[in-house]
Amino acid sequence: METLEPGLVWTLRGEERLCLDGDFLALLRAVESTGSLARAARATGISYRHAWGRIVRIAERLGVPLVLLKQGRGARLTAAAERLLAVDAQLRRRLASEAAPLLEEMAETLSHWRKPRHKAVSLCASHDLLLAALQARLDSVLPLDIVFQGSSESLESLRRGRCQLAGFHLCPQTLPDGRRMLEPFLRGQSIVIILLARREQGLMVGRGNPHSIRGLADLARSQVRFINRQRGSGTRLLFDRLLAEAGVPPAHIAGYANEEYTHQAVAATVASGGADVGFGIRAAAHLYGLAFIALAWEAYYLACRRRSLEEPAVQKLLQAIRGSELRAAAAAMPGYDVSEAGKVYNLSQLLASTAIPTDPVARL
The missing domain is CATH 3.40.190.290 (D-Maltodextrin-Binding Protein; domain 2)
Known part of the structure; x- marks a missing residue:
């Protein structure tokens, strides 16, 4: 049978479509754990400029800051970013649990079509x-x-x-x-x-x-x-x-x-x-x-x-x-x-x- 996994991507619609995908949320979690945007960027395999640019663009679209930078004191998440991560984690757990039987059914269906x-x-x-x-x-x-x-x-x-x-x-x-x-x-x-x-x-x-x-x-x-x-x-x-x-x-x-x-x-x-x-x-x-x-x-x-x-x-x-x-x-x-x-x-x-x-x- 085919193996499938549930996924979840948040999309911000407008003139420019921005995605709060797994990579972006992983970046926020890395900021939370390391206390540094530079270390978070390295941990997620992207440049500092790209990391900060993406955080700024999404924060502007949401209308709330997500990361606070302080010279000599690293970086920390705002309450809005912490709430965003908490809701995402809760929904991912619920999705994985509720989708399991449907994924198995889809896998069985695909296995019949595949030669x-x-x-x-x-x-x-x-x-x-x-x-x-x-x-x-x-x-x-x-x-x-x-x-x-x-x-x-x-x-x-x-x-x-x-x-x-x-x-x-x-x-x-x-x-x-x-x-x-x-x-x-x-x-x-x-x-x-x-x-x-x-x-x-x-x-x-x-x-x-x-x-x-x-x-x-x-x-x-x-x-x-x-x-x-x-x-x-x-x-x-x-x-x-x-x-x-x-x-x-x-x-x-x-x-x-x-x-x-x-x-x-x-x-x-x-x-x-x-x-x-x-x-x-x-x-x-x-x-x-x-x-x-x-x-x-x-x-x-x-x-x-x-x-x-x-x-x-x-x-x-x-x-x-x-x-x-x-x-x-x-x-x-x-x-x-x-x-x-x-x-x-x-x-x-x-x-x-x-x-x-x-x-x-x-x-x-």
């Missing part, structure tokens, strides 16, 4: 950068139609026959919750589990760790703003379990209710200054130049029906997972261990396992 060059393998999967990289590498020889969604939703899609494989992840901390998650979807079916990789999860913070965050307890500090993953995702399950073990109440975390749907979206929010810290995989932090505080290793799996495993296209995917394609993709991003990729388990082995590794060198 693939080769027979595609359909996956519904918890978001993962390595899986997306493998998709790009195999596109010309084995198209992977991936819909990224939560682990629970992916397993439900497999149960209903909407995909051939479902991606999810488990670690020692979430194994009890994982058993409860897996059994309703997969119990009573002939299911096999393929190990894709092990990956590292932790806290993503700004370069240089400006808030001196060392662990989960620091998230409860009043000045620290957090960005979370959506409910139903395996990463949210792991984060909530780690919070419980650390004795940190979610209610004490500013931004706990603010959600994004992918690791990249969380990393981008932190990189743009929309939050001070997020929880996700090391590879996403690396992609956005963020500092990373490791908290857990987990295993990422692909579940499929045993009969599907014998299909030629799925066998070809399994060969790619065991071969050089996956290793080449993993070599380009930190935080992955693919040394035992392609191992196949039955469901009872996975549910009974108490030996999911907790360190980078342990093995399943």
Whole structure:
């Protein structure tokens, strides 16, 4: 299936059409986080003149100033700009939540119209950068139609026959919750589990760790703003379990209710200054130049029906997972261990396992 994401662009109509798009809002967030227009311009990859010119043009159209510059004292957002960012963030969260089923329906519609060059393998999967990289590498020889969604939703899609494989992840901390998650979807079916990789999860913070965050307890500090993953995702399950073990109440975390749907979206929010810290995989932090505080290793799996495993296209995917394609993709991003990729388990082995590794060198 095609993968689609909701978007939101504010357009100011008039003699000159001006757009408050993601780039402009990222610039405002960078001003807010850095306290400097020059640093904000560098962070968003544009010149100082272009940054200031765009801020001035949009402020004139709106009729209110957005950024205040003070010689020797940097820059700060006005109350109007802060309100603009808050409303935009609220609407984006609501749009992402409400549009998810419509996007899936549109993706399914497009998949019927598209004529693939080769027979595609359909996956519904918890978001993962390595899986997306493998998709790009195999596109010309084995198209992977991936819909990224939560682990629970992916397993439900497999149960209903909407995909051939479902991606999810488990670690020692979430194994009890994982058993409860897996059994309703997969119990009573002939299911096999393929190990894709092990990956590292932790806290993503700004370069240089400006808030001196060392662990989960620091998230409860009043000045620290957090960005979370959506409910139903395996990463949210792991984060909530780690919070419980650390004795940190979610209610004490500013931004706990603010959600994004992918690791990249969380990393981008932190990189743009929309939050001070997020929880996700090391590879996403690396992609956005963020500092990373490791908290857990987990295993990422692909579940499929045993009969599907014998299909030629799925066998070809399994060969790619065991071969050089996956290793080449993993070599380009930190935080992955693919040394035992392609191992196949039955469901009872996975549910009974108490030996999911907790360190980078342990093995399943």
